[in-house]
Ligand SMILES: [Fe+2]
């Protein structure tokens with residue numbers, strides 16, 4: 001079961017008409033929708049990719065870069081259906097290639113969009129980003145990963161803490 005996201009920080013809906021229009025042709029794809037069922041950093045891969053796309057969109061638009069291609073590349077950067085937990089180390093390095101091959105099966109991508117997907121794991125994946133936009137998605141992805149993992153740990157800790165309090169109350173009541 002996936003963590004339910006809530007609040008402004010962990011939002012899954014982004015109130016930006018242009019952003020939603022840019023990602024719609026991709027996220028509505030039937031194959032892409034399957035990423036909603038895959039756990040990634042303790043939440044869904046779908047939410048992770050859309051989050052990375054949104055913040056990459058905001059930054060590249062603000063900097064007058066190619067934000068349209070950046071958004072498309074970013075929303076596809078982890079588009080693969082294998083589970084991370086299966087072959088962890090191998091998939092950590094290889095998944096940009098898998099995501100790119102998978103994306104090209106369903107979408108036409110320009111050079112920048114392909115570079116964003118291919119290089120988003122640099123330096124773990126050994127391909128160096130060729131565009132400034134690719135560097136931006138690479139960094140946003142790292143921040144998103146850190147943020148999502150911290151959120152999940154914090155949530156698990158609060159569940160753990162609640163369990164301890166509950167057990168303590170049961171214990172005290174029995175005595
Ligand atoms: Fe990735």
Ligand SMILES: [Fe+2]
Nearest residue numbers: 048077078141
């Ligand atoms: Fe990612």
